[in-house]
Amino acid sequence: MPTPPETAKPRVLVTGAGGFIGHHLVNYLKDKGYWVRGVDIKEPEFAPTRADEFLLLDLRRWENCLDATAPVEGEPIKHVYALAADMGGMGFISKYHAEILHNNILINTHTMEAAHQNGAERYLYTSSACVYPEYLQTEAEVTALKEDDAYPAQPQDAYGWEKLITEQLAYHYRKQYGLETRTVRFHNVYGELGTWEGGREKAPAAMCRKTAYAKLLGGKEGSPGGPPQIDIWGDGEQTRSFMHVDDCVEGVYRLMMSDCADPLNLGRDRMVTINQLADIAANAAGIEIEHVHVDGPMGVRGRNSDNTKLRDVLDWEPTIALEEGIARTYAWIEEQLRAKLAAEGTAVNDNVAEPASA
Ligand code: NAD
Numbered sequence: 001m002p003t004p005p006e007t008a009k010p011r012v013l014v015t016g017a018g019g020f021i022g023h024h025l026v027n028y029l030k031d032k033g034y035w036v037r038g039v040d041i042k043e044p045e046f047a048p049t050r051a052d053e054f055l056l057l058d059l060r061r062w063e064n065c066l067d068a069t070a071p072v073e074g075e076p077i078k079h080v081y082a083l084a085a086d087m088g089g090m091g092f093i094s095k096y097h098a099e100i101l102h103n104n105i106l107i108n109t110h111t112m113e114a115a116h117q118n119g120a121e122r123y124l125y126t127s128s129a130c131v132y133p134e135y136l137q138t139e140a141e142v143t144a145l146k147e148d149d150a151y152p153a154q155p156q157d158a159y160g161w162e163k164l165i166t167e168q169l170a171y172h173y174r175k176q177y178g179l180e181t182r183t184v185r186f187h188n189v190y191g192e193l194g195t196w197e198g199g200r201e202k203a204p205a206a207m208c209r210k211t212a213y214a215k216l217l218g219g220k221e222g223s224p225g226g227p228p229q230i231d232i233w234g235d236g237e238q239t240r241s242f243m244h245v246d247d248c249v250e251g252v253y254r255l256m257m258s259d260c261a262d263p264l265n266l267g268r269d270r271m272v273t274i275n276q277l278a279d280i281a282a283n284a285a286g287i288e289i290e291h292v293h294v295d296g297p298m299g300v301r302g303r304n305s306d307n308t309k310l311r312d313v314l315d316w317e318p319t320i321a322l323e324e325g326i327a328r329t330y331a332w333i334e335e336q337l338r339a340k341l342a343a344e345g346t347a348v349n350d351n352v353a354e355p356a357s358a
Contacts, residue, residue: 010121011035011072015059015111016083017051018042020194021126021186021248025081026051028249037077039068040084046193046336059084060106065114076119079256082111083126087159088200090233093130094297097158104159108166116179124182124256125170127263129303130160131185137300140239140273144306147185147263156300167263174261182255187267187305191245191325192332203274204242204326207281208333215285216337216348220292228289230282233296236275241268241304244325247318251310260313267305268318280323284330 012029016022017038023046029036030050038051041058053072057064069077086103087093093100108125115123132145133154155161163185170181190204197209207230213221214228221231243266251266272280275291282289311317341348 009034010078011037011075012079012081013037013039013069013077013115013120014051014081014083015039015068015107016085016126017049017054018044019083020191021189021245021252022081022083023047023049023193024191024245025083025249025252028253032253035072037068037072044193045195059111060103062110062114065110066118068111069114069118069120071118077115078119078121080111080115080120080123081126081252081256082108082115082124084111085126088195089202089206090297090299092200093157093159094299101158101162104162105165108162109169112166112169112173112179116173116177120179122180122182122256123170123173124184124252125166126252127163127167127183127185128160129185129187129265129267129305130157131155131164131167131263132160132303134300137303140237140302142239142271142302142304144269144271144304145265146306147265147309150263171261181261182258183261183263184252184255184266185263186243186248187265187303188240188242189245189248190242191248191329194245194329196333196336203240203277204281204329205333207274207278208284208326208330209337211278211281211285211287211289211330212334212337214289215287215334216341217346218349228282228287229292230278230289231292231294231296232274232278233294234274234298235293236278236291237273238298238300239271239273239302239304240277241271242277242322242325243268243318244320244328247320251314251316251318254314254316258313264313265305265307265310266318267307268322269305269307270322271302271304272322277322277326280326281330283323284327285334
């Protein structure tokens with residue numbers, strides 16, 4: 001049978017295409033042969049986009065959302081992957097509540113309505129494990145969270161409340177307008193080409209960066225020299241599960257194509273402590289490292305993903321082992337740091353081993 005022409009595939013939009021997961025998703029969709037429009041307020045930071053069209057737009061503004069979802073040469077954008085968000089790791093989302101709630105409500109309500117008005121058929125909203133109530137996450141050894149646990153609602157931060165509100169919006173757009181909405185709840189996504197410094201980075205990238213500093217300069221980040229050390233916020237016994245970005249984009253695509261209209265967890269279900277995560281990063285760097293516990297936001301005490309429904313509806317689940325994913329991420333972050341230090345003219349320890357996967 002002849003292969004259908006490329007145009008047989010619907011045109012798709014990825015918002016947040018200048019960000020971490022959005023950039024990887026554009027690559028994934030291009031590999032599958034889609035025509036992709038990417039939208040963001042910034043270009044991807046670490047590698048050029050492969051999107052067929054990339055629009056720099058502030059999606060808090062209604063007119064920009066109409067432009068972002070507008071037809072291409074008369075053909076509507078049929079699938080919208082909505083990833084744009086004002087977000088970051090614990091250090092960011094535990095601090096800027098008003099800004100996060102304000103900006104994300106505007107981005108999401110405007111993007112969904114504009115997609116609907118412009119004739120989109122499917123719309124995937126990227127929610128978060130941060131929707132789950134604080135009262136179910138008070139112990140490090142927590143029971144994994146299943147989708148129905150989100151209510152009665154009591155998310156920890158404004159970020160989680162906004163995600164819940166937009167989940168509701170997606171539900172009602174499907175019920176009232178027939179827009180085929182899909183809602184994914186990510187559990188801690190990490191990987192190469194993600195923010196690794198500056199305050200918005202998440203725990204895996206922060207651990208890799210701090211480890212790389214300790215390896216290349218000795219001591220710890222900000223205080224070089226001596227045996228390698230790493231600062232860890234709190235006692236480091238808080239637990240999480242972590243998913244590599246390659247698994248993430250695969251799951252996102254499978255969910256978009258599925259019939260599952262209810263919110264779905266997407267994460268790994270292997271829980272580790274932040275101390276263990278630090279050791280995995282040190283192992284990837286090929287060094288031993290001393291943990292220094294300092295004050296800092298820790299988020300909920302424990303969190304894990306219950307993947308029962310994920311396995312059931314997608315007949316698939318993430319597979320990349322944390323050790324393998326962190327080895328890849330560490331190697332990339334060490335490379336970034338080496339380039340930064342070289343540009344500053346800072347000499348590094350050259351008698352250290354290369355990272356595990358390099
Ligand atoms: P990211 O910060 O790398 O990407 C988000 C992108 O949105 C950024 O490039 C940013 O510039 C863009 N953006 C912000 N404000 C905008 C605006 N006004 N107009 C247009 N673009 C704007 O984050 P990510 O990790 O790639 O996350 C993607 C989605 O997944 C987000 O919705 C996030 O809340 C969700 N999520 C991510 C994780 C994770 O672990 N990374 C976990 C749970 C949920």
